[in-house]
Amino acid sequence: MFENLSQNIEQAFKTLKGQGRITEINVAETLKEIRRALIDADVNYKVAKEFTKKVKDEALGQEILISVTPGQLMVKIVHGELTKLMGETNTGVQLASSPPTVVLISGLQGSGKTTFTGKLAKFYKGKGKNPLLIAGDVYRPAAIDQLGVLGEQIGVEVYKEEGNKNPVEIAQNGIQYAKQHGKDLVIVDTAGRLAVDEQMMEEIEQVKKAIQPNETLFVVDSMTGQDAVNTAKAFNDRLDFDGVVLTKLDGDTRGGAAISIRSVVEKPIKFISTGEKMEDLDLFYPDRMASRILGMGDVLTLVERAQEQFDQEEALKLQKKIRKNELDFDDFLSQIQAIKKMGNVKDLLGMIPGMGKLTRDMDIGDDAFKHVEAIIHSMTKSERANPTLIDGSRRRRIANGAGRSVREVNELLKQFQNMKKAMKRMNKMSGKGGKASRAMMSGMNMFNRR
Incomplete structure (x- = not known):
C-alpha cells in the first residue's frame, strides 16, 4: 500500500541531498513536492496545505546537528507530523466494564462490512473473548448466509432471525441472547446504505438509539480515496461514530483516505484490513503507518504477526542473532515458512527496513517464495551459514541446482545483504539511543511475553 505516495515523497527528499543546511x-521546493505527492494520493487539499505549513514551521526552527543531514532531519519532521495528522495513538475497541461489549458496524454498500465483522470477531476471539455475531443486514441477498459461513469458518456463533425484517428487533433480541449465553462481545452487522438515502440512514440511527452500543465503527473502502472522506463526514454527522475502519488497503489505493480522514471527521482510524483472509486485520498505529509511507518499514507490526508463528525458544534465538547481526540463510528459510502464514507477502516484506524500495516494482504473489526456497535448498550447509563464500562458480551451480537463473541468485543474495545492513544500522542506532532502533528491539522483546 501507498507505493506511489512513498515513491513521490522519497523523490521530494532528494532535493535536500547535498545541502549543508535547511x-x-x-525547504520550499521539498515541501512543494511533498504537497503535490499528497494531493496526487487523493489527500484533501486543505489537509495537505496545512500539513506542509506545519512541517515548514518546524523545519525552519531546527538547528542542524553535525551528525544529521538536512534530508534526515526533514524525514524525522515529516514522520512526526504525519503521525500527528493520523492520530498519534491507537485506541482499539473500548471494551465495556460490564459485558457484553456491543459494537455496531456501519458503512456504505460494498465497503466490506460483513467481512470485517467476521475479522473483528476472530481478532478478539484470539484475545480470549467469546463473541457473538448478529446478522442485521436484512436487505442484501445472501448477506445472512455470508455471515453464517464466516462464523462457521472462525468458530463464532451467529445470531439470525429468519423472516424478521426489522433490524432494530434483531439487534435487541441478539444482545439479549448474548447476555443469556455468556457472550462478552457482540458485533452487529448492518445493511450497507448510501448517505443520501434518508430512510436507510434513519434506520441505522434507530438501531443505534435502541441498542446503545459501546462502539460504532464506520467501515470504508480505502480505494474510494477522497470520496471515502466525504462519505465518512456525512455518516459522522448522522451517527457520531467512534472510529473508522479502512478496508482493501492491499488494493490499488493511493492512501489519501488514511491520511485525510481523521483530520476531516476528527475520529480515529481504529483498524485496517489488508487482504481477504480472516487474519488480514490490524490495529491502526499512526506512527507505524507514517514509517511505512516514508519507506522506513514497520518492524513492530511484523513482530506482532510473527508472535503467532514462533515458539519462545525459536524467538529468543532469532532475537539474539538479530542483535549480533548473525542471520544466515537457514534462519532466512525458517522465517519464510512462518512468513507464508502471516499474510500478504509483499506487504510483509515492506515492513522490513530497507526492503520496501527493493520490492516496490516487483510483482510478488503468495507463491513467490517457492523460487527463493529452491535457491536456498540448492546451497551447501556452509554456504547457507556464510553467504560470502558464494562466488561466481558457486552461483552458477546453485542456479542450476534450483532450476533458476544466475540473475535470480544474485538478486536474492543482494536482498539478503541489504536486509543485514539495515539490521546493522538499526543496532548502531540502538547503541546511540536511536528512537527507531529502540522501538525495533523493544518490539523483538515482545516475543518473550508469550
Whole structure:
C-alpha cells in the first residue's frame, strides 16, 4: 500500500541531498513536492496545505546537528507530523466494564462490512473473548448466509432471525441472547446504505438509539480515496461514530483516505484490513503507518504477526542473532515458512527496513517464495551459514541446482545483504539511543511475553 505516495515523497527528499543546511528556499521546493505527492494520493487539499505549513514551521526552527543531514532531519519532521495528522495513538475497541461489549458496524454498500465483522470477531476471539455475531443486514441477498459461513469458518456463533425484517428487533433480541449465553462481545452487522438515502440512514440511527452500543465503527473502502472522506463526514454527522475502519488497503489505493480522514471527521482510524483472509486485520498505529509511507518499514507490526508463528525458544534465538547481526540463510528459510502464514507477502516484506524500495516494482504473489526456497535448498550447509563464500562458480551451480537463473541468485543474495545492513544500522542506532532502533528491539522483546 501507498507505493506511489512513498515513491513521490522519497523523490521530494532528494532535493535536500547535498545541502549543508535547511533554508526557506530549499525547504520550499521539498515541501512543494511533498504537497503535490499528497494531493496526487487523493489527500484533501486543505489537509495537505496545512500539513506542509506545519512541517515548514518546524523545519525552519531546527538547528542542524553535525551528525544529521538536512534530508534526515526533514524525514524525522515529516514522520512526526504525519503521525500527528493520523492520530498519534491507537485506541482499539473500548471494551465495556460490564459485558457484553456491543459494537455496531456501519458503512456504505460494498465497503466490506460483513467481512470485517467476521475479522473483528476472530481478532478478539484470539484475545480470549467469546463473541457473538448478529446478522442485521436484512436487505442484501445472501448477506445472512455470508455471515453464517464466516462464523462457521472462525468458530463464532451467529445470531439470525429468519423472516424478521426489522433490524432494530434483531439487534435487541441478539444482545439479549448474548447476555443469556455468556457472550462478552457482540458485533452487529448492518445493511450497507448510501448517505443520501434518508430512510436507510434513519434506520441505522434507530438501531443505534435502541441498542446503545459501546462502539460504532464506520467501515470504508480505502480505494474510494477522497470520496471515502466525504462519505465518512456525512455518516459522522448522522451517527457520531467512534472510529473508522479502512478496508482493501492491499488494493490499488493511493492512501489519501488514511491520511485525510481523521483530520476531516476528527475520529480515529481504529483498524485496517489488508487482504481477504480472516487474519488480514490490524490495529491502526499512526506512527507505524507514517514509517511505512516514508519507506522506513514497520518492524513492530511484523513482530506482532510473527508472535503467532514462533515458539519462545525459536524467538529468543532469532532475537539474539538479530542483535549480533548473525542471520544466515537457514534462519532466512525458517522465517519464510512462518512468513507464508502471516499474510500478504509483499506487504510483509515492506515492513522490513530497507526492503520496501527493493520490492516496490516487483510483482510478488503468495507463491513467490517457492523460487527463493529452491535457491536456498540448492546451497551447501556452509554456504547457507556464510553467504560470502558464494562466488561466481558457486552461483552458477546453485542456479542450476534450483532450476533458476544466475540473475535470480544474485538478486536474492543482494536482498539478503541489504536486509543485514539495515539490521546493522538499526543496532548502531540502538547503541546511540536511536528512537527507531529502540522501538525495533523493544518490539523483538515482545516475543518473550508469550
